[in-house]
Amino acid sequence: MFHTELCDLLEIEFPILQGAMQGAGKPKLVAAVSEAGGLGVLPTYGEREEDLVRQIEETQALTKKPFGVNITPLGAKFTERRAAICIDMKVPVVTTGLGDPGPRAVGDLRSAGIKVIPVVPTVRHALRLEAEGADAIVASGSEAGGHVGSVATLPLLPMVIDAVKVPVVAAGGIGDARGFLAAMAMGAAGVQLGTRLICTTESAGGRWYSDAILKISEEETIVSKSLTGKTVRAFATPEVKAFEAARLSGAAEDELRRLQRIVRKGRHQDDTYEGQHQAVVGQIAGMLNDPACVKPAGEVIREIMHEAMQLTEHLSKIALK
Ligand SMILES: Cc1cc2nc3c(=O)[nH]c(=O)nc-3n(C[C@H](O)[C@H](O)[C@H](O)COP(=O)(O)O)c2cc1C
Incomplete structure (x- = not known):
């Protein structure tokens, strides 16, 4: 079921990442996404180091499945200290947002066996981070919540896919099976969801x-x-x-x-x-209007995968007509 190279790389069942979400993505949500077969990701922006350590421990207690930590590179020292915590605590995946973590932090993380996945808003950034050693790239369009560039997901995604050799994950404006399938049809190895997962029972958003x-x-x-x-x-x-x-x-x-x-x-x-x-x-x-869409994150993920299979069957029928 949509098993891609991203699933092999991250040892996950479904190619769905939960984007790090400051304020909404605490251990409960992260663990729920990982338990459902995706990859939950903890944010670190604005967190003190001791809070990050506590949240990693909390997530590890809730799930034995892989999850990630997001580092917002706010200067070399900050990034390297956060990377050291992830290495010490054997976090399997690190995503980075907003800026370039730098070759040293990427190198340290990768030498420790951690997969590094930067989130980028342009082809230029994707090429730079691939050269620094990124294992995969998240191409994030301007529809997304959080820090954004100026290029929308629809044009950005195929351009990044054409430019780099590593797997590319689509982010920005994906909220259901239609968005998931559109990204997969363009050649994405998976998707990253943010806003959709705020409307879940495990979200810390309130x-x-x-x-x-x-x-x-x-x-x-x-x-x-x-x-x-x-x-x-x-x-x-x-x-x-x-x-x-x-x-x-x-x-x-x-x-x-x-x-x-x-x-x-x-x-x-x-x-x-x-x-x-x-x-x-x-x-x-x-797109999220119905109160019934606030449900457990695992259900959201299973629904997307199930409906994407149904849509694929429908598409193959009309394509062959
Ligand atoms: C409430 C919220 C907080 C976010 N915080 C972060 C963050 O701390 N670090 C980061 O790299 N991305 C952050 N993002 C971006 C998400 O990880 C994700 O890439 C984005 O939400 C995907 O677009 P979507 O909202 O259209 O699904 C945040 C997004 C939201 C909605």
Whole structure:
């Protein structure tokens, strides 16, 4: 059932990765995805080292199956320390986001037998990370929640697949079997899901997060520099929209800093959507409307695999007509 080279590389049953999700992807979700045959991935962005160690231990207690840790390369020292923790704790897979972890960290991880899978927004980054020794590449389009580049998944994916020799995983805007199959048809070795897995019973995001995803349309996300200073796709809250409007109209630095403080101050200030001035989400949120879609992550994965098989049969029938 869609057994690809990625499954062999990571020793997983289904070619589905759970993208690291700061705020939503804690050990329960990570373990649930791995238990279901995919690969759960713990985020480390914003976590203290001791929290990361505790969360790795917690995940190891919940599953004996492989899972990954995501390192956001915030400078060589930070990246190498996080890599050392993953090596010490025998984490089998490391994904990296936002930047280049550098050849040293990649080399250290690979020498310890850890598979390294960077998430990239362009062909240029994919080639660079492949040259540094990446075992696979996640090509992440601008539809995705989190840090994004400017190229959408549909054009980015085949270009990255053509450019590199290692397996390529598609991310950004994939929420069901149709997205999964489209990526596989383009030659992806698997997919990475983020936003879809916030709407699960194991998500650490909280009820307001999944409720907000169920409520918004595909037009209600925005790419903004107000959250981290880099381009992040998030809910188009009034606070984030105010920052972007000011930025685009050339507001002074002081004013931008003031608006950014408002955006950042509101983070998780209470457990309602209105209480959040910012939260990360992808455009596929517009497709998630039915409260029944909030279910265990294992069910989401099994449904995608089952429906993808049905769609494949349907496609082969109409192709042969
Ligand atoms: C709430 C949230 C938090 C995220 N945090 C991270 C992170 O810490 N590190 C990272 O590499 N990617 C992060 N991402 C990106 C995801 O790992 C994944 O690549 C992306 O969500 C896929 O696109 P989708 O949301 O359209 O499924 C985050 C995404 C979301 C929605």
